[in-house]
Amino acid sequence: MNTTKTDEIINKNIDQQRISILMDWLKSKNIYIHSAIKLGKRDDGFFVYTEKFIKKNTIILKVPKNAILSPKTSLLSFFLDKTKIPSILSVCIVYMYEKSLGQKSPWYGYLQIMPDKVDIPKLWNHEKKWLKGTEIEYVGGLDISELQSAYNELILPFIKKNKEILNQRIFTYNNFLKAISVVRSRVFEIDKFHNLGLVPFADMFNHATNEHIHFQTFYNVCRHCGLIYCKHIFKLKKYKKTQYEDTCDMIVHNSPSAFDEVYNTYGTHGNDILLSRYGFALHKNKWDRISMSKIFQKNDMKSDRLLWWKLNGFNASYKMGLFKRYFSKNDIKNYFSSDSNNHNDKEIHSYHNIQYLFLQDSLFITFPSDPSSPLIFFIILLSLSHKLFKNLEKNTKKTNIYILNIIRLQLLYFHTGSIKNLKYQKYTTLLIIFKINKFLSNAIDSRLKKYNQTLILDNLVYENIKTQENKRKHWTKIVLQNEIDILNNTKKKCIKLIHKTKLILKYQKLYSFKIKKNYF
Template sequence: MAASLDKLQALEQWFKDNRIRYDARLIELRQVGTGYGVFAKKNLEVDQGLCIIPKDAVLSVRNCAIADTLESLEIDGVLGLAVCLMYERHMGASSPWSAYLASLPDFEPLPIFWPSSDLAELKGTDLATQVQNDLVLLQADYTAHVERFIECSGLPAEAFSYEKFLAAASLVSSRAFEVDDFHGQCMVPLADLFNHRTPTRTTPGEHVHFETDADVCMFCGTNGECWCDEVSDDGSEEEEIVDGELEGEGWVSEEEENDGEEEGDRRHQRRGRGSPSPPPLYDPEDWTRDPEEDEDFGDFDPGVDILELTVVEKCPANSEVYNTYGHHPNTHLLSHYGFTSPSNPFNTVLLPLPALLSHLAPPSLAPRLAFYTRIARRIVDKLESEHNDEEDEYDAEEELMDDLDDADAAEFLDADNTNIERDLTLTATGTASAHLRAFAHLLAVDEGTFAGFCDEPERFEGYLRQLDGDGQMKKGGKGSKKRKAGKKGVDVDRVVKDALRTIAADRLAAYPTTVEEDERVLKTLGKSTDPASLRMRHILVLRIGEKRILGRVLAK
């Protein structure tokens, strides 16, 4: 406990040294279990500003000391960030992020670290296979990229062992934020102290939301005009530069860049303009700012690009202030962050693709798989997002089906199996997701109906609009009578419903225990916080959530 408090004090001093600020009149940092959390000292009101984080304080593949090496080896994204984290940990006290790194746990207790006895308890769940797949992918990344980095960098191999790679990857998985087009995925000090809460009908998920301008120069990170506007893709200057000024009409103003762009999540209020020259990599000997230069909260130079945290939901005094990591099922929360949320309204259950194909496979499978992956999925996405663009979205696919008559189904299964399976989910209410409904009906309709979809994809969109939430034809829908014919005179709605019920029953039978047995064991765990009990609690919450979904399918 004392060591954790010492680390927290050192972290807060590091925040001050690096101009990471939070309003100490409104919030405070506290120890929560083995980690930390943020708590309200006063009632928080919507639109109050709580935190400001300069972008040069984040840790990314762009500003770590090995940035050039990573770029030359084309190691980026979350993999590159994991390598950055290993390097900065290896640097110890000489790392500019040393106090921040010291506040982090050695690793996040994700299922990839669990003993085999606990992994056996995942039998029947969606996570059981995912853990094994994750480990295979992590080993492949380490062998292909991290070992090559060790060889090229000349750094000690023991600092970049596979075990340390897994530890770093777990921290990146559970803590990284997407910052902007330049930095990409980053470790963001202070931002990662706000814990997650899953929203429900009665409880909001997040009290706060982070905002920044993500649309910066992807080459130098400048927020505004920069030299990169005048440099072509091959690095040559397209316009003459005289006395530090850009000549000609190639200069693109911020207003011109944004002209006609839709407003969305990536567009936020501008906070000043950066220098027109690319920012240099940090010098470890002269990186930390002079603490005597401290300013009032929120008083930043207009040239400093920042992340801001603002209150979006009221939070009463003495309560923990939550962020949300997204609307995720417990499978995702446990595999990426190491925890679960009881009664999670975003829980899902995957239905195995082979099981669906065994019940609904048409005579010619490959064309339907191709139609789904290349056309139908986009139609579903369009309906889900409620976009009604006037232009024809399917023109590019008009010749798609011309050469599919002799296609090999295995080709599409090999190429798109994983992507298709991700779509085949049952929701927390026990209904098929929009993608599952579309895929199941696409398999079940007769050849003539499918041919019509291929000729005019808009017909498939119209077909989907007639389905209700359970994947059945809406009463009085335009296609209700025609659909009763189905293939070979079979009721397509009934075929799809029976197939989903049968598969759900098979999934439910694959668990080693019943939902009632799991609930009894969960009660016996109480509020124990030892690691073994915590793991078992997460397993039980995961299993109970999945079983309830499957039970709702069978009860319909």
């Protein structure tokens, strides 16, 4: 028997032992798992599957909250409660601490099955240059400075202050990087008491956009003690006592068939977040978006239009409902609260700055080839004649109707490919649509130049993805291919619409259909 075959058998036996240790530990902690649910192992990691069909709304996992690993359940809770360390870093600290205890940790059976690290791009070496210009770079997925600051300013002082119980040789910067990569990829939002935490077995389900299960927990518990009914709540307000089993559950949302892998969803994330946080990417990810705002920042454009956009763009877009397709009201609310804590205490221009940042973040092209409504609005603004722009400043209501009509026509063509609705539009409207697509096509060319020009997709060749470098090539190729396809497909549509609009304009001009008066 050759060495490779022997190693495979040994590794398979080790994996089975780790699964057995985990399952025994789960049972000891009164964690319920549906009898059909099983844990398996393959080359790319662990996965969960079912041995039979499971009905919708079936609970397949129930984890008591005293079994989760959080800053409130660890022995370090007494020390962490006295700090202002952010929740995600607190989870990282307790994870490192409990893991350092080995078999002495109450969570050993759970922690022993975890990977040493998740291979996120922040931890890559020379391979980072492959992702230059991608959305991963734009969201900070290659920049490690934030983690360096967090370690030096928050983690290290905590370690030094509690050196009697924390081994400084274990809490090194390199170990912190590995730990935070694991924690960020597995952490769940639990409730008001725990905030964030690691939920045993719930983190073993892989991600898919057509997921089978959803995570569910009772969030509004007492923030002082974690109970649903307690003396703290009783003192604050009238509260009807209810019998409730305080657990974190996985519930079937879309029934899996026998021997299907059972998938969870990590959220509506593009590959920028999936690779940056979870260490993988998806082919033709329907949540992929290509940001375009930085292209326009470096463009030589009319300053009066940019100033109007900065001061009025958010309110105008909101009133016209341009954000609705892409963001819920909660999305917008959360953006403002997360990007500007206590912004009410700041000068009013700070609030406008947050509006502008949100507005700029809404300038994107989505999979497979759809420019966002705010992006089209912004390009319309740049395409208007001086006279029409002045009218835009004077007559908001009438202008909104006009702009919405142009956005509707643009998106309708991109979705259907039909020019039926364009044929009978006025000359000025057609001219703006022509300019929109000319401008967008040029912007896409500029965006494509942001990618690593020395890296050709064909050069990312690998025989298998078992080695670390080949895995990184694999994920890079998926990310690059998806982003470049989105941009190229959008450009193709722009060029077609430019050509068709040009023909209609020539026809109208030839037969004197050009309007003599502007719409507004």
